[in-house]
Amino acid sequence: xxxxILKYGYPITVVILAIFAWVIYRKVxxxxxxxxxxxxxxxxxxxxxxxAFLYFWPRLTVNGYKRAILKQGLGxxxxxINTLYAVPETAAPSGAGGSLxxxxxxxxxxxxxxxELAKGPQVLHVPDMSGRYYSVQFTDPARSSNFAYxxxxxxxxxxxxxxxxxxxxxxxxxxxxTQIASPTDSVLVVGRVFVESDGDLHEAYELxxxxxxxxxxR
Amino acid sequence: MGNILVWVTGSGVVQGxxxxxxxxxxxxxxxxxxxxxxxxxxxxxxxxxxxCGQPGNGILVRAACAKALPVVNVxxxxxxxxxxxxxxxxxxSGRHAYVLHFPPGQLxxxxxxxxxxxxxxxxxxxxxxTGRQSVGDRSQLAKNTDGSIDIHLQPKAPGPQSGNxxxxxxxxTGNFKLMLRAYLPGAAILNGAYSLPPxxxxx
Numbered sequence: 001x002x003x004x005i006l007k008y009g010y011p012i013t014v015v016i017l018a019i020f021a022w023v024i025y026r027k028v029x030x031x032x033x034x035x036x037x038x039x040x041x042x043x044x045x046x047x048x049x050x051x052a053f054l055y056f057w058p059r060l061t062v063n064g065y066k067r068a069i070l071k072q073g074l075g076x077x078x079x080x081i082n083t084l085y086a087v088p089e090t091a092a093p094s095g096a097g098g099s100l101x102x103x104x105x106x107x108x109x110x111x112x113x114x115x116e117l118a119k120g121p122q123v124l125h126v127p128d129m130s131g132r133y134y135s136v137q138f139t140d141p142a143r144s145s146n147f148a149y150x151x152x153x154x155x156x157x158x159x160x161x162x163x164x165x166x167x168x169x170x171x172x173x174x175x176x177x178t179q180i181a182s183p184t185d186s187v188l189v190v191g192r193v194f195v196e197s198d199g200d201l202h203e204a205y206e207l208x209x210x211x212x213x214x215x216x217x218r
Numbered sequence: 219m220g221n222i223l224v225w226v227t228g229s230g231v232v233q234g235x236x237x238x239x240x241x242x243x244x245x246x247x248x249x250x251x252x253x254x255x256x257x258x259x260x261x262x263x264x265x266x267x268x269x270c271g272q273p274g275n276g277i278l279v280r281a282a283c284a285k286a287l288p289v290v291n292v293x294x295x296x297x298x299x300x301x302x303x304x305x306x307x308x309x310x311s312g313r314h315a316y317v318l319h320f321p322p323g324q325l326x327x328x329x330x331x332x333x334x335x336x337x338x339x340x341x342x343x344x345x346x347x348t349g350r351q352s353v354g355d356r357s358q359l360a361k362n363t364d365g366s367i368d369i370h371l372q373p374k375a376p377g378p379q380s381g382n383x384x385x386x387x388x389x390x391t392g393n394f395k396l397m398l399r400a401y402l403p404g405a406a407i408l409n410g411a412y413s414l415p416p417x418x419x420x421x
Contacts, residue, residue: 016240035230037230037231041230042234045238050245061289065288133331143280146271146272149295
């Protein structure tokens with residue numbers, strides 16, 4: 001669907017504008033009174049809707065990912081809240097879920113999930129990646145901004161436990177863990193694990209599967 | 219009450235609301251596209267956006283990024299460049315052959331990996347006749363005598379004088395887009411000193 005909109009955006013827009021022109025033309029031919037009502041309604045809605053579209057666009061976009069993760073999943077069925085799913089294959093022209101998570105990335109395995117932290121923090125565990133490139137991106141759905149990363153660039157490739165807490169949580173994290181305070185209770189998680197070659201896929205997938213979440217205190 | 223309903227349906231209020239909302243949607247798209255162009259830096263035909271994904275972006279930049287590159291990595295995690303044009307501004311097409319010429323030592327600096335992938339114009343991967351979807355740091359790229367590296371971008375295999383098979387990336391037959399990604403981009407990319415060479419049409 002997205003693909004069709006991207007491809008045929010201009011012709012679709014032209015058709016819609018032509019329909020509007022026809023509607024207005026019909027109104028004008030009936031008399032100017034109705035056109036004034038139409039115009040006033042259109043301007044009011046326009047002035048309210050334009051800033052709303054811009055403000056909510058990031059949230060609408062991220063919610064598309066949320067729906068995909070929680071309803072369809074990334075090839076392995078719906079992914080429950082507060083769990084991570086590792087896609088076993090790299091993106092390919094025919095790959096399932098590839099169109100959602102990645103375009104043109106045949107050297108990464110993707111991990112995806114959706115966090116809800118209102119009921120308490122979640123602990124992200126990452127295995128020892130022994131120098132392998134990986135990252136786990138945490139995205140604030142309201143702003144579509146990546147407020148934290150765990151991975152080679154930010155935390156190194158050793159095994160570790162990271163406590164993610166929502167804005168309302170007051171507490172202290174256990175020894176040996178690192179706290180990541182999320183600005184929102186809902187968080188999109190996107191993980192990426194580097195795949196050196198086809199022969200490396202198995203090992204990369206075993207590592208990607210070990211990136212997982214647990215509630216704090218279990 | 220019934221009179222109001224009749225008036226609402228007949229008066230043009232409903233059409234006005236639909237037209238107003240649709241025009242607001244289209245304007246929002248135009249604004250996001252315009253802001254997207256403003257925050258895009260294009261060098262040698264290659265476009266990159268550095269601002270996306272960063273906390274602290276304003277409403278317009280957030281919206282433009284969500285439209286152009288939804289949930290993309292921050293630039294210091296992964297630098298992405300795309301182009302649909304060659305270095306002279308002509309649309310990339312499988313009817314032509316192109317060379318991407320990296321001067322000696324000028325492959326994209328990184329601490330992760332890099333790769334170059336052709337996609338369709340929307341950005342989806344396409345089936346390659348060679349089974350290789352990309353070239354990058356793991357490819358066995360043959361060097362020219364001066365140490366520079368040529369990557370051939372064309373649908374059919376170039377002649378044997380053009381280096382290794384790995385130096386050839388098969389492109390779709392129609393118009394296409396190129397995407398080059400450098401994960402953990404090096405300092406020269408982050409400080410702007412490094413730029414990708416232009417895609418040069420050779421035939």
